[in-house]
Amino acid sequence: AQSVTQLDSHVSVSEGTPVLLRCNYSSSYSPSLFWYVQHPNKGLQLLLKYTSAATLVKGINGFEAEFKKSETSFHLTKPSAHMSDAAEYFCVVSDPNRGQFYFGTGTSLTVIP
């Protein structure tokens, strides 16, 4: 079975400081993993995805994530937070055989000026 745990429901950082949003997954298969961002009252936008190629994945807007199989983690990072990064972030794992996706409960990122 596939599942995702986002370890922090809320994260606050100061503008210009690093961002770390944590995600652990459980999967019976070699997983495909995704991070999505949702700005207030908007739909979800793909930040990046991992599909068994390079373990360090670069996404849009300076975000990246590292797949660590031994730790079953896929944490999202950014070196320097910007005010526009304030949003809800979702970690997602897919079931490769059924075409289903499993969402974490989300992490709300606040960026303090």
Place this chain on the structure above:
Amino acid sequence: DAGITQSPRHKVTETGTPVTLRCHQTENHRYMYWYRQDPGHGLRLIHYSYGVKDTDKGEVSDGYSVSRSKTEDFLLTLESATSSQTSVYFCAISRAKGGNEQFFGPGTRLTVL
């Protein structure tokens, strides 16, 4: 942006009335999904479709039905709306299962009084 539209974007209805939400795509993607988003729960899968007339239940399918008579359209019906179905509903599409990402529509905000 992927060509996904949802209609209506906002709806207020009364308990016991039927409601149909429509998702329309112009990408010719095989997979289509309906999710609901509620605070503290992330996105939860209601139903999904893996082809015309091929659908399956998700984790929160009770009280919902779906139909897909054309590749481009996926309808979600609440046969008799209840207040617990007040939520934001998102449609998503995916080209195939496995490592392919989902693209999301803008969402429909449904209020059941």
